[in-house]
Amino acid sequence: MRTALIGLGNAGHTLHLPALAGIPTATVVGTCDLDPERRARAAKRWKVPVFAEFDAMLEAARPEVVIVATPPDTHAEYCQRSLAAGAHVICEKPFVSSVEEADRVIAAAAAAGLQVALNHPFREMPIFRALRDAARPEEIVFVQVWQLMDLPPWAEPGWRAQMLQRTLYEAGVHLVDYVMALFAEKPVAVSATISSCGVRETHSDSVALATLEFSRGRLAHILQNRLCKGETQYFEVRAETAGASLRASFGGRARLTAGLHRSVRPHLRLDFGVAGMAWSE
Incomplete structure (x- = not known):
């Protein structure tokens, strides 16, 4: 499963990347963060491709799944952009900032025939x-x-x-x-x-x-x-x-x-x- 990750902070670097490294069927084809130090850290520790721009990662990596691990006020946008690119979404909690945003993301997933999962372990x-x-x-x-x-x-x-x-x-x-x-x-x-x-x-x-x-x-x-x-x-x-x-x-x-x-x-x-x-x- 071609997997990409947006957000290389605490959740992305210490939870999601280690978990992905332990899944034989998952291949990390791209990671993205605005912070160059976080990108460098992820590339060195996990040997994964890093991108500064989300759209550039989607275009180059062509992921089947995108994990959204950014602050919650950005979740709705990144979920919708991932779905528009044809990828399923795994979103960190909390999901989005309002019921209206949740409805939009769920509707976009349904229209694209894709799934959205939340990280409630x-x-x-x-x-x-x-x-x-x-x-x-x-x-x-x-x-x-x-x-x-x-x-x-x-x-x-x-x-x-x-x-x-x-x-x-x-x-x-x-x-x-x-x-x-x-x-x-x-x-x-x-x-x-x-x-x-x-x-x-x-x-x-x-x-x-x-x-x-x-x-x-x-x-x-x-x-x-x-x-x-x-x-x-x-x-x-x-x-x-x-x-x-x-x-x-x-x-x-x-x-x-x-x-x-x-x-x-x-x-x-x-x-x-x-x-x-x-x-x-």
Whole structure:
């Protein structure tokens, strides 16, 4: 599969190019970035063709698939230009900046007989897949998903620091996507609140709270707290069924705890996971 990549920043250089290098059937026929240092880095590390201009790459490389890994406000344009050149698209999250842009990209793909895929990997990661496999969507009655870290929007590196009211949109989209995968349906109602909680005059979603209602009155609650001075928890999930409380936690850990479990019975527990853990309580 002839594959091209637009955007050689963090996602392009450290995620997509290594992944492509491990796929025998994928051939990187072109990469593109405005930054000459990034182009030089990619050419040296991955031995791939580099281009400064997107259209020049499309014309010379003739890719069958284009991966769009640029900042999100450029996604719609690059998706549409890729489709016009006859290439399928794999787009980094978040997809585009508005519903109207999404409709245009999807319509362009349909008209060209091509496909657009989004990079939402968490639903298929082993620990999160294990939780999905442990309960059928109709069995889930309530879900909590949370992300805690000391990284307010204005402290983000690069272009993310300009998105003061889009933390849920940029990073939280993983949480939203996973909740929808658990229920295997779209929500029927959504409510949300964002706030900088008084730590900064500029309004931002340093803290985001969202409630999603699904069929039969079932609920999911999403919390993003970027003001947390405690332990970082990048992606935590609790899914309740009628008979079990299912948990998943992203990130390596090694922890030994001892004491009373819910102040009822003593326990001794060793938690160890290289990339995370999934368990039932």
